Amino acid sequence: xxxxxxxxxxxxxxxxxxxxxxxxxxxxxxxxxxxxxxxxxxxxxxxxxxxxxxxxxxxxxxxxxxxxxxxxxxxxxxxxxxxxxxxxxxxxxxxxxxxxxxxxxxxxxxxxxxxxxxxxxxxxxxxxxxxxxxxxxxxxxxxxxxxxxxxxxxxxxxxxxxxxxxxxxxxxxxxxxxxxxxxxxxxxxxxxxxxxxxxxxxxxxxxxxxxxxxxxxxxxxxxxxxxxxxxxxxxxxxxxxxxxxxxxxxxxxxxxxxxxxxxxxxxxxxxxxxxxxxxxxxxxxxxxxxxxxxxxxxxxxxxxxxxxxxxxxxxxxxxxxxxxxxxxxxxxxxxxxxxxxxxxxxxxxxxxxxxxxxxxxxxxxxxxxxxxxxxxxxxxxxxxxxxxxxxxxxxxxxxxxxxxxxxxxxxxxxxxxxxxxxxxxxxxxxxxxxxxxxxxxxxxxxxxxxxxxxxxxxxxxxxxxxxxxxxxxxxxxxxxxxxxxxxxxxxxxxxxxxxxxxxxxxxxxxxxxxxxxxxxxxxxxxxxxxxxxxxxxxxxxxxxxxxxxxxxxxxxxxxxxxxxxxxxxxxxxxxxxxxxxxxxxxxxxxxxxxxxxxxxxxxxxxxxxxxxxxxxxxxxxxxxxxxxxxxxxxxxxxxxxxxxxxxxxxxxxxxxxxxx
Numbered sequence: 001x002x003x004x005x006x007x008x009x010x011x012x013x014x015x016x017x018x019x020x021x022x023x024x025x026x027x028x029x030x031x032x033x034x035x036x037x038x039x040x041x042x043x044x045x046x047x048x049x050x051x052x053x054x055x056x057x058x059x060x061x062x063x064x065x066x067x068x069x070x071x072x073x074x075x076x077x078x079x080x081x082x083x084x085x086x087x088x089x090x091x092x093x094x095x096x097x098x099x100x101x102x103x104x105x106x107x108x109x110x111x112x113x114x115x116x117x118x119x120x121x122x123x124x125x126x127x128x129x130x131x132x133x134x135x136x137x138x139x140x141x142x143x144x145x146x147x148x149x150x151x152x153x154x155x156x157x158x159x160x161x162x163x164x165x166x167x168x169x170x171x172x173x174x175x176x177x178x179x180x181x182x183x184x185x186x187x188x189x190x191x192x193x194x195x196x197x198x199x200x201x202x203x204x205x206x207x208x209x210x211x212x213x214x215x216x217x218x219x220x221x222x223x224x225x226x227x228x229x230x231x232x233x234x235x236x237x238x239x240x241x242x243x244x245x246x247x248x249x250x251x252x253x254x255x256x257x258x259x260x261x262x263x264x265x266x267x268x269x270x271x272x273x274x275x276x277x278x279x280x281x282x283x284x285x286x287x288x289x290x291x292x293x294x295x296x297x298x299x300x301x302x303x304x305x306x307x308x309x310x311x312x313x314x315x316x317x318x319x320x321x322x323x324x325x326x327x328x329x330x331x332x333x334x335x336x337x338x339x340x341x342x343x344x345x346x347x348x349x350x351x352x353x354x355x356x357x358x359x360x361x362x363x364x365x366x367x368x369x370x371x372x373x374x375x376x377x378x379x380x381x382x383x384x385x386x387x388x389x390x391x392x393x394x395x396x397x398x399x400x401x402x403x404x405x406x407x408x409x410x411x412x413x414x415x416x417x418x419x420x421x422x423x424x425x426x427x428x429x430x431x432x433x434x435x436x437x438x439x440x441x442x443x444x445x446x447x448x449x450x451x452x453x454x455x456x457x458x459x460x461x462x463x464x465x466x467x468x469x470x471x472x473x474x475x476x477x478x479x480x481x482x483x484x485x486x487x488x489x490x491x492x493x494x495x496x497x498x499x500x501x502x503x504x505x506x507x508x509x510x511x512x513x514x515x516x517x518x519x520x521x522x523x524x525x526x527x528x529x530x531x532x533x534x535x536x537x538x539x540x541x542x543x544x545x546x547x548x549x550x551x552x553x554x555x556x557x558x559x560x561x562x563x564x565x566x567x568x569x570x571x572x573x574x575x576x577x578x579x580x581x582x583x584x585x586x587x588x589x590x591x592x593x594x595x596x597x598x599x600x601x602x603x604x605x606x607x608x609x610x611x612x613x614x615x616x617x618x619x620x621x622x623x624x625x626x627x628x629x630x631x632x633x634x635x636x637x638x639x640x641x642x643x644x645x646x647x648x649x650x651x652x653x654x655x656x657x658x659x660x
Contacts, residue, residue, distance in 0.1 A: 040065065040077055047084040055091035062088050075111045082108070083121055090127070099128035119148035119157050126164070139168060159188035159197070166204060175211030182208055199228030199237050203244060210247045219248055239268030243281050250288070259288045279305045279317035286324055295332040302328065319345060473500050499567055501531055506559050518553035521562075525549055525588065528566060536574035540581060543574065548589035555654050561629040562600065562651075565637075568622045569602045569647060577606020577645065585644075596656025600649040608645035615639075634660060 043065055050058035062085035069077040082105050089098035102125050109121050126141030142165050149157040166181030186201030206221035222241055229237030243265035246258035262285045269278055282305030289298035302325045309318040322345035329338035399417060403410040506519060529545050537543060554562065566588070578584045585605045592598040615627040615637055626647070630637040635651030652660070 036069075036077070040069065040080065044080060044084055047088065051087055051091040055088050058091065059085065059088035076114050076117050079105060079108045079112060079121065080117060083117075083124060086124055090124075095128075095131050099132060102128045115148045115152035116154055116157075119145045119152055119154055119161075121145075122148060123157060123161055123164075130164075135168070139165070142168075155188050155192070159185040162188075163201070163204065166208070170204075170208055170211065173211065175208045179205055179208035179212070195228045195232045196234060196237065199225045199232075199234065200240075201225075202228065203237075203240055207244055207247070210244070210251070213251065215248050215251060219245075222248075235268055236272040239265050239272065242268065243284070246284055246288075250284075255288050255291060259285065262288070278308050279321065281305075283317060283320050283324055286328065290324065290328055290331065293331070295328045298328045299325065299332075499564055501535075501567075503560060503563065506556060506563055518555050519559045521552045521554050521559065521590070522547065522549040524559065524563065525566065528563060529570065529588075532567065532570045532574065536571070541574070541578045541584075543578065543584045543586055545586045545588070548587070550590060550592070552590065552592065558633065558651075558653050561632050562649075565600070565626050565629050565649060566602070568626055572622060573604040573606060573645075577604040596653045596659070598651055598653065600651065602647040602649070603644055605644040608641040609639070613639040633657070 043061060047058045047062050047065075050061065062081055065081035066078065066085060069081050082101060086098045086101040086105065089095075089101060105121060106125060109118060112118055112121075122141045122145035126138045126145060129135075129138035129141060142161055146158060146161045146165070149161060162181045163185035166178045166185065169175075169181065170178035182201065182204040186198065186205055189197040189201050202221045202225035206218045206225060209215075209218035209221060222244060226238065226241045229241065242261045246261045246265075249255070249258035249261070262281060265281050266278065266285065269281060282301040286298035286301040286305075289295070289301070302321055305321050306318065306325075309321065322341050326338045326341035326345055329335075329341060399413060402413050506524065525547060529547070533543070533545075570586070573584065573586055577586075587601075587603045589601045590598060591601075613623065615623055626637050626649075630649055630651060633649075633651035634657050635649060638648045638650075640646050640648075
């Protein structure tokens with residue numbers, strides 16, 4: 001290490017002084033020409049190399065280049081030197097100074113014509129805006145950088161920007177869009193045969209696939225990532241893969257395997273001294289301990305993770321850590337600390353995950369795609385004009401060759417040419433009119449698509465806010481319940497809270513679904529069963545739930561009553577059909593005749609209710625609620641006991657009810 005530093009410093013000094021010594025050795029003449037462009041490129045390359053090992057030396061060299069180029073020498077020279085200076089500051093962790101330098105650089109970029117340099121500048125500007133928490137402005141600069149880099153053919157920058165944009169969508173929970181950008185960056189690295197970046201690319205695509213619940217494909221990508229990292233002996237990369245694999249195990253309810261890999265990841269992270277990575281790793285460890293009911297262990301890892309979070313408000317991992325800390329304190333029964341953690345989570349949530357940012361991302365993505373198509377159309381038009389010009393030149397050459405043969409042949413060809421020219425002009429005029437109509441149609445289509453996209457975003461926002469409001473109501477019920485001492489009152493609050501969560505789950509399913517008008521019923525029931533299990537199931541009282549549900553979609557008018565009916569039945573089963581140390585059984589099935597008539601059958605192996613049930617004169621609120629909800633669906637509810645309680649709900653979907 002000492003030898004590298006000793007050699008590096010004189011090398012930098014010689015690089016700077018060499019042109020001056022050459023100048024001093026030659027007499028002054030007007031014919032002397034110094035290649036400033038080559039000198040600048042060489043030293044900018046040195047700055048890039050120094051950023052990884054000696055960023056303070058890169059800073060000094062960049063300052064020398066800024067004095068050497070001076071503003072006004074050539075439009076791109078001084079901005080290039082200033083950009084190198086901003087990068088050197090960033091590499092030293094002096095983010096505020098780097099951002100101030102980039103703000104000054106933004107005023108100079110208007111006179112630059114180099115797409116390569118503009119792409120680099122816009123990327124650094126986006127990175128500074130990202131650090132300051134201005135996601136809208138950051139995303140705008142990232143997409144402009146991507147556009148400039150693609151036009152300049154800069155594949156390295158294109159891959160880096162695509163990877164960054166994918167990260168923003170991943171943090172917002174949009175796994176599909178994140179995967180598309182991650183995959184674009186990965187394809188570039190595979191073509192460049194860069195093993196380290198290919199490993200990172202597969203790691204990113206695997207993470208995005210996990211968000212989409214494509215676990216088999218995600219595992220394949222993570223295995224590819226592990227292969228590339230091991231091929232170059234990167235312990236840091238291997239630790240990243242080990243830290244991501246538990247996400248798959250957790251979704252498959254293999255918590256012990258997930259915890260094993262997370263602890264391995266933590267040890268590897270400490271070895272490579274990448275302490276910032278402990279934020280996400282410790283969050284995932286603490287989440288497993290929360291599920292195991294070991295709150296003190298979970299809080300230990302949460303606090304360790306928070307120690308490695310920076311002071312900026314856009315830190316996504318810090319947001320997740322505060323959220324999980326609130327849940328741990330809540331489960332532990334420490335209400336003051338839980339409330340304080342929730343307040344911190346809310347403060348960070350407003351800047352990191354807000355609906356305006358999501359909408360802005362979509363708008364910037366659409367704008368980027370539109371500009372890209374327009375650029376491609378412009379190239380296609382220029383190519384078409386060139387081919388048309390070549391064709392016309394060819395025809396003229398043929399005509400002139402024929403004219404040299406004979407005067408008679410020339411006259412005949414002349415009249416023929418005139419006739420064809422008139423027809424061509426008429427055809428060109430018709431073609432121009434058609435083109436104008438196509439332009440108008442395309443503009444109207446773009447406006448219509450934008451309008452539809454905006455309406456879809458608004459609908460998703462409405463469902464998202466309704467879901468959030470219902471969750472707030474559920475939280476208020478939870479807080480109110482803690483003030484109650486009577487067990488019957490607390491049970492009533494639990495049932496009311498469970499019904500609110502059921503409706504909230506429907507609105508969540510709506511805004512997460514591509515089709516905002518319907519809900520995939522089987523997925524909704526699975527999520528509802530999981531939700532009820534989390535509330536009522538513990539180590540002594542368990543239920544085995546079997547689902548037999550076809551691929552059926554219902555609108556909200558049908559899904560809400562069905563969800564509330566199932567919520568009532570599941571709650572009753574956990575309350576009355578379980579016993580300590582015994583695993584109960586529940587079976588839910590749905591059949592239909594294809595004409596809008598359905599039968600929902602719910603069974604459990606509990607003792608059931610004594611005698612027959614008269615839904616019309618039932619004293620239980622739950623039974624009256626089931627009867628009323630079935631009536632909303634133009635159906636009826638029946639009960640019988642056959643080796644267990646069985647409820648049969650006959651109902652009609654919305655289309656069948658409208659026909660009635």
